[in-house]
Amino acid sequence: MEANSINPEKWVDRYADYLFNYTIVRINDREMANDLVSETFLAGLNSMKNFKGEASERTWLISILKRKIIDHYRRNNSQKGQAEVKMQFRDSDNEGDWLEERVADLSLMTAEDEMENHELGLAILDCVDQLNEKQAAIFKMKTIDGVDTETICNEFEISPSNLWVIIHRARTSLAKCLEKNWF
Amino acid sequence: MKRLHFMKLSCAEAEKVCTKAEYKEAGFIEKLRLKLHLYFCRTCNDYFHNNQKLSALLKKADIKTCSSQEKEVFRNKIKNGTSKDF
Numbered sequence: 001m002e003a004n005s006i007n008p009e010k011w012v013d014r015y016a017d018y019l020f021n022y023t024i025v026r027i028n029d030r031e032m033a034n035d036l037v038s039e040t041f042l043a044g045l046n047s048m049k050n051f052k053g054e055a056s057e058r059t060w061l062i063s064i065l066k067r068k069i070i071d072h073y074r075r076n077n078s079q080k081g082q083a084e085v086k087m088q089f090r091d092s093d094n095e096g097d098w099l100e101e102r103v104a105d106l107s108l109m110t111a112e113d114e115m116e117n118h119e120l121g122l123a124i125l126d127c128v129d130q131l132n133e134k135q136a137a138i139f140k141m142k143t144i145d146g147v148d149t150e151t152i153c154n155e156f157e158i159s160p161s162n163l164w165v166i167i168h169r170a171r172t173s174l175a176k177c178l179e180k181n182w183f
Numbered sequence: 184m185k186r187l188h189f190m191k192l193s194c195a196e197a198e199k200v201c202t203k204a205e206y207k208e209a210g211f212i213e214k215l216r217l218k219l220h221l222y223f224c225r226t227c228n229d230y231f232h233n234n235q236k237l238s239a240l241l242k243k244a245d246i247k248t249c250s251s252q253e254k255e256v257f258r259n260k261i262k263n264g265t266s267k268d269f
Contacts, residue, residue, distance in 0.1 A: 012257045017248045024247050034253055038260050045261065121244035142206065144246050149208060161199070168202040175237050 007057070011041055013133075015058055017140070018125050019065055025118040026069055036072060040065045120182065127177035131170055138163065139170040192220040197227045205238050 019040060023033040043064050051060055128136050138156060141147045142163075149160055158166070192200070197220045203209040204217065221228045249257075 020249045
């Protein structure tokens with residue numbers, strides 16, 4: 001197996017979205033997630049010498065990120081004294097008597113559903129990474145960030161019909177990739 | 184029949200309109216032509232349904248990405264980090 005090389009200039013373009021998505025599902029706080037991702041990049045830079053090239057760059061960065069997330073939880077847990085247990089007893093004064101107000105809401109997602117969706121998100125990003133760079137960038141802008149057609153066309157200097165062809169191709173290969181890895 | 188000629192759509196075009204429709208950017212006439220094509224063409228019909236499934240998956244996954252400003256911050260941090268090292 002050829003050794004994997006390391007290339008920090010490309011980190012942000014290649015891995016930022018994946019790492020960010022990985023973090024945000026575990027720590028439900030945008031700012032904190034951002035801090036952790038940038039900490040991960042810096043830690044990666046500092047320990048570049050330790051990178052043996054056995055794993056891919058991304059796997060290596062993820063393993064650093066995992067440590068960072070655990071550290072974050074530890075930090076939070078050390079302030080545990082302030083934790084407060086809240087119990088909710090039904091208060092007959094404030095709550096309505098209607099049956100609808102008392103039944104459980106079935107439309108709420110269960111924990112398993114949510115977990116599956118997070119994994120799906122990572123699987124999709126995985127597949128998007130396999131597209132070529134321009135395709136991936138355009139697809140992400142259009143589908144995930146919802147940027148309108150005109151803006152993308154101006155930025156990449158392509159015609160709208162060109163854009164649709166690119167997105168169409170990206171979607172086709174994405175569907176194939178997901179079929180292999182997800183279903 | 185000749186008058187209906189403008190309604191014809193090739194499979195390649197149909198796939199393109201299909202993608203457009205997923206982003207709600209296909210026009211009324213385009214959608215009409217697509218429907219007509221899908222009625223006759225099995226392959227494109229399958230493609231259309233797969234495409235819809237893909238959209239549903241993408242929506243379900245609810246992927247969050249960092250904004251370009253946040254990425255710029257990362258980039259600067261990495262740059263500063265490297266210049267310190269070397």
